[in-house]
Amino acid sequence: MDHTIVEQIERRRASIIGFLAGLVRAESTNPPGDTRKVADLIAARLRGSSVDFQILSEELRKPNVIARLGSGHPDLLFTSHMDTVPVGNLKAWRHEPFGAEIVGTRMHGRGAADAKASLAGMVAAVEALGTVLPLRGTLTLTAVSDEEVGGVKGTEYLVDRGLLHPDHVVVGEITGNRLATAEKGVLWLRITTHGRAAHGSTPWEGSNAISAMLRVLGAIEARIGGPLGTLAHPLTPPPSLSIGTIRGGVATNVVPDWCEATIDRRTLPNETIPEAVAQMERVIADLQRADPQLQADVEVIQSGPPIETSPQSPIVQAAQAVARELQLPSDPVGYHQASDGRFFAERGIPTILFGPGDPELAHTVNESVDVNEVVTAAKFYALLAFRMLSEQS
Ligand SMILES: [Zn+2]
Numbered sequence: 001m002d003h004t005i006v007e008q009i010e011r012r013r014a015s016i017i018g019f020l021a022g023l024v025r026a027e028s029t030n031p032p033g034d035t036r037k038v039a040d041l042i043a044a045r046l047r048g049s050s051v052d053f054q055i056l057s058e059e060l061r062k063p064n065v066i067a068r069l070g071s072g073h074p075d076l077l078f079t080s081h082m083d084t085v086p087v088g089n090l091k092a093w094r095h096e097p098f099g100a101e102i103v104g105t106r107m108h109g110r111g112a113a114d115a116k117a118s119l120a121g122m123v124a125a126v127e128a129l130g131t132v133l134p135l136r137g138t139l140t141l142t143a144v145s146d147e148e149v150g151g152v153k154g155t156e157y158l159v160d161r162g163l164l165h166p167d168h169v170v171v172g173e174i175t176g177n178r179l180a181t182a183e184k185g186v187l188w189l190r191i192t193t194h195g196r197a198a199h200g201s202t203p204w205e206g207s208n209a210i211s212a213m214l215r216v217l218g219a220i221e222a223r224i225g226g227p228l229g230t231l232a233h234p235l236t237p238p239p240s241l242s243i244g245t246i247r248g249g250v251a252t253n254v255v256p257d258w259c260e261a262t263i264d265r266r267t268l269p270n271e272t273i274p275e276a277v278a279q280m281e282r283v284i285a286d287l288q289r290a291d292p293q294l295q296a297d298v299e300v301i302q303s304g305p306p307i308e309t310s311p312q313s314p315i316v317q318a319a320q321a322v323a324r325e326l327q328l329p330s331d332p333v334g335y336h337q338a339s340d341g342r343f344f345a346e347r348g349i350p351t352i353l354f355g356p357g358d359p360e361l362a363h364t365v366n367e368s369v370d371v372n373e374v375v376t377a378a379k380f381y382a383l384l385a386f387r388m389l390s391e392q393s
Contacts, residue, residue: 029085046243051127056158135385171353194212199253239266246261270306309352
């Protein structure tokens, strides 16, 4: 039966590539993140294949397409995003960013890889699976908006509304058709120090908030940033801490009473976000114990938990078997960016990432994808769904 699926996808090769070209031509850069044209194309394709779907949006311009085959559990979710990052420097593009031009085996354009290639592959897999019903459980596909700016109106909206109940999740992202099972967490923090203003000629009458900030940041870099260099994870890049912005003071001759700095902290899959926040709070509490005058506070601007899926989980095992079947590398890798997968991983749902496209080309000018990789990904998704949801399994 699974040979039939592979053959079906192979037969639809031209149609899959043509569909991807249409998706690339339907501009959906974010901001502003209007994905309606992409959603319309996906809806038309699903309708043509008699796959049931609905469109849900919190904001009209940011629709989310949810398609389902079968019913009940297990529920396998395929998810990817319809929005793309902006074009960037237009002059640096060698091909029209929304032309979907094919040169050799590569299709060029913004979103050709990230993540319209994954979407095209996932839609093709759903179409192929639709012909081998009945399935045991549900295959759900979501094509979401808003991913490139945090997912609030996309995946987070669907999850918070209780509209998705997956048991396993496959996120379509640019992994170069490698199985990714880990992703770093993201934590953005704001630190504020408070002082007392005074004339710059009599600074002893005030309390300098910038000087206080220098001490706080120095301690954070020494006590948190330094030791991070000794931590490692086999699948992801190292953890990091980077001071991103600093603001404070109104004039050279005024002792500043306020200073603010923001920090970008990336956590390893085996660190937790609450622990990373607590580390920061401990450093400040220690400084305050030594100097009760010091006024500083920490605030979380935004955070996304890491992903680490057990190699023993059924979705990883099945994905490895399918990768071997397609003669792709089957050992897991880490995903270098942050994905919508975090919304599921934080709820304890086993989540993997897989999709066509070179991760190095993400978000750069001259984005492109090898169309053969897209067809291979479609086979991977279809075989994986078949393995997880076929009656025999
Ligand atoms: Zn992406």
